[in-house]
Each structure stands twice: as structure tokens, then as C-alpha cells.
Amino acid sequence: MEKNKHFVLGVYEDEDVLLSAVKTVRESGIKIQEVYSPFPVHGLDEVLGYRRTRLPIAAFMFGLLGTSLALTMQIWMLGFDWPMIIGGKNFVSLPPFVPVTFELTVLLAALGMVGTFMIVSDLKPYKKARLMDTRITDDKHVMAIDLASNTLAKDDIKKIVNESGASEVNDKDFED
């Protein structure tokens, strides 16, 4: 299969250099696809200009779904489908329903959040990993620039990346 995805990779040694490099590269109008680093770099999200994730909203919605599902289930089961006297309590009495409601809220919020995250990030079984550079798990930071989403010529991009303080600038192609 033809390799139709083309990336320019800037390799950086130091996270402070990386942070300023991200800034200069973005200021010159280049879209950075992703930055890979062996450890969390504080402030990277800000300089990359990432919007905050809306995942918490999804989690809240899934939590609400869990709450209502749990309450509906228990009220229907114990109140209407098969009423049983337990400990002399009313058929529909809220306090005993709270633990199950709590657990289902947490369960659905957690599972829903994980599921949403995997769908949004395009993580799926048999997904082939695009490994930009093996050294990102060791001691190098790598800035990946997708040529398809940039209008500048490849050589111009490589020049700007090189001048921003990268220790090396590489090409990487993937088949999609």
C-alpha cells in the first residue's frame, strides 16, 4: 500500500526548548498535529492552544443516566413488578435505593467516560499504532507536523522547525 500520510518530525532534547519551539512554530502559521514526550510537560497544553476537554460533561451526562436508570429500575422492580415487604418498609422507599443508585451512577459515569474517550480519540481494537519515533518512550520529545493540514512547503516547515531548536528534523510516512 502506498504511504500517503506524510509527517515532519522535530526532535527535541529539553522540555524548555520544546515549549518555546512550540510557540515559535505555531506563530509562524504551522499547525502541529501532536507532541509526544516521555513524561508530562507542564504548560504544553497551553502553548499548543488545546481547548479543554469536554469529557467531564459527558461523564456528568452518563452519571445522570446511571442515576435515573438505577432509580427507575429499583422503583419498578420493588414497587410495581414484584413488591416485597423488606424490613417493614414501604415498597418504594428511597434510602435503601441510594447505595445501588450511587454505584450505578459511578459505574456508568466511569464506563461512559472511558467509552467516549476511546471513540473520540479513535482508539479501537486492532488499531495500528502510528509510532512516530521510538525514542519518545525514552528521552526525546517529538513534535509531529502533518503535511496534509499545512499549506507551507515541506522544506519551509523543516527549516522553521530546525531553527526553533530541534536537535534533528526527520520525515516520517505512514500508509493510512
Added chain:
Amino acid sequence: MANTTEIKDERYSFTTGAKKTLTILGIVGVLLTVLGTILSMNSGHHAEEGHALATFKENALVASIQAEEGGHAEAGDHGGGHHGSAPWLKRIFSNLWINNVYFTGLAIIGLFFVAIQYAAQAGWSAGMKRIPLAMAHWLPFAGILMIVSWFLVNHDVFHWTHSDLYHGDHADEILIGKSAMWYWPLEMGSFPLFYVLRMVVFFALWYMFFMWIKKEMLAEDIDGDIKHWFKARRHSAVFLVIFAVTSSVAAWDWVMSVDPHWFSTMFGWYMFASWWVNGLAVITLIIVLLKQQGYLQVVNANHLHDIGKFIFGFSIFWTYIWFSQFLLIYYANIPEETVYFIQRLETSQYKWVFFVNLILNFFLPFLLLMTRDAKRHMSMLKIVCPIVIAGHFFDFYLMITPGVMQNDGGFGFMEIGMFLIFAVAFLFVTLTNLAKAPLYAKNHPMLQESLHHHI
């Protein structure tokens, strides 16, 4: 150094303007208390017919359950055998005791917060530890107030202090069974030596550790020696063990024994949770107000975010403890346990407080502080902290007043007024002592870490 941020020294000044505002608040508190007392004196017993009937039914309900406990006849109506003081005076005593416990909690939580930070070797809080430390200066006042007012409120708040409950016609089997808890080693029904001694020892221990930790914190400002941090950490670790035991026993002694026939194994945790989240709210509120006056440049949105998470998390923790206590008692349905909640849930005086308590301490903090932005912005914290602070007053009100006042309890000017008086006194002590030391520890080994705290 490239990564060292320079900051200038800061010292809080307790201005005459602030003092004037507090004094006016204090005067308002006194006026409200006087007004509340007069209203309470004039209202007398059961003014309305309908209310009287309802109260009678409620009394009968509570009494029938208390009679089932197998206690003596007197257990059925606490007011019957021992009339005690007039309702208005009892109400003052009840409020006095609520505020004693409430503000003791704020002081000891101040120390507890500092100790937790040292024991956990926390760096994020290095710039804000002076505020909880200043709150702990209320401890000696709290101790003296607590001990003096215990002798004042005695029979009116603590039913078990009546000596005739242990011998003769009024003998109460349940209380005799618990008497060693209060009277050991003396004869039951005499002077509650063990109880009073515990109170004195707890405050003495707390004050001692407060002084030790404070000494190291202030000495660090002068010579900047790292050994002070290690010493403070050692004191903190020991204090935390002691606090775990003493706070729990204090909860039984000072609050749970107001309802002497009743018990809950969750109670120590329950009161601790209430104290702790309330203390966090007060610390945060003071930080926010100081920041808005231009102080505390060492504290930024990241620190507020962390302490906001604390309030959010421990509001849920409080609810978890509260609900665990409620659900077990509700489900087991043992009369000697359920009487506590029947008194608070089935009576017109306290039913609304029961639900207000849940709304203020769980639903509002939970929903309002859920998002990241809410915890990072002072405007939202300034709304949530007062909600939590008021909510936990209702919590302590609900723990103490029904046990003291039975069906004569109320909520009005007196409650607000006395709370204001205590709050003003507490703030005077806190702010005076806050002004005596620099506002942040400039030689704290983790101050730079705190300045670069980023989440």
C-alpha cells in the same frame, strides 16, 4: 537560579476599618441575641392550639419509643422529672454549647490542616499554612469557654448529669451501664471526674502540639534552617495519631452524650467530617477575602483549585458518613436508635432543618463546585464557602438542640445572634494573630514548589 520566583514579604495588617466592621457585627449579634431572648421569654409554651396538639402527638410518639427502650419511666419525658431551667434559658445554653463545639472545631481543624500538610510533606500548600495556623489560636479561648460553660449548662444540656438517675426510684439502667464513661473512678452520680478530666486533657494536648508546631514554623522564618521543617513534621505525625483518638472521643463526650440513651458508632467520624469540611470552607473563605484585599500573591488559581477540590470531596465525604449513619439506623429500625431520627424528622420544629442540612451540605456544594472553573474562580468559592459554613451550623444545631430542647426548640434571632458573637470573637483572635506573623513562610523548604504549583 533560573526557576526561582522572587516574591516580596507580606504581612497582614488588621486595620481599624476591619475591626470596626467586626465590632458592628458583634453588636448586631448581641442585639439579635437580646431580641431573640425576649421573644423566646414571651412566647411561652405552645402558643397555638393546633401546634399544641401536634406537639402533644409528637411528644407521645417520641415518648412511646423511648419507653420501649426498657429504660425507666423518667426516660419517657426528660422534662417531666427534671424541669430544669426555663425554655429560653435552655435555648441560650443550647446555643452556647453548639457554638462552643462549632468554633472549637474550626480551631482544631486549623491545626489539623497544618499537621496533615506536614505529615504528607505537601508542597502545594506551603504558601497558605499561616491562615489555618492563625485559626488555631482560638484553641485556648475555646478550651476555657468549653470548660466554663460545661459547668454552666450542666443539667440543662446533659441529662446524664442528674445524680438521681443512678440510684433509687429514678434509676436508669441504660445510664448506669454507661456511667463509667463519665464518673470513673468516682462513684456514679457524683462528680464526673473522668469526663471533665478528658476535656481538660484534650485541650491541653491540642494546645501543646499547637505551640510546638507554631514554634517551629515561626523559628523557620528567622534562621531558615531545614531542621524546623523536620521537627514540625514529627510533631504533626504524633499529633495526627492523638487527634484521631481525641476528636472521636470528644464527639461522644460533647455532642453524642447530649442524647445519653442513644448511641451511634459512626458518630466520631460524623462529627469529624462536619468539623473538617467546615474548617476547609473557613480557610478558603479567609484566603479568598485576603486575596481580594491584595494579599497572598503566593496563592493563585491552582491552589484555590486544590482546596476547592478538598471542599467538594469532603462535602461528599460528610454526606457519605451522614448517610451511612442514617441508613443503618433506618434499616435496622431498633427503637433505641431510631428515636434520634424520629425526633429530628417527625417533628415540625426540626423537620425543615433536617432537609436544609442536606441541601446546604451536599446538594449545593456538590453541584456548584463540580466544574473545574467553579473551583478556580474566587467568585464561586465566595458563594459556596458561606453555604457550607451555614450548613454545618445547621448540622451542629441538629445534633444538639433536639436533645436539649426536645419540642421547645426553635430557630430564630437568638441562634443567628449568638453565632455572630462567637464568629466575631473567633475572627478577632484569628486576624490579630494572623497580623503578628508574616503572611507566608518565606523560608519554607517547599515554597518554590508551591509557587510553581500547576494543575
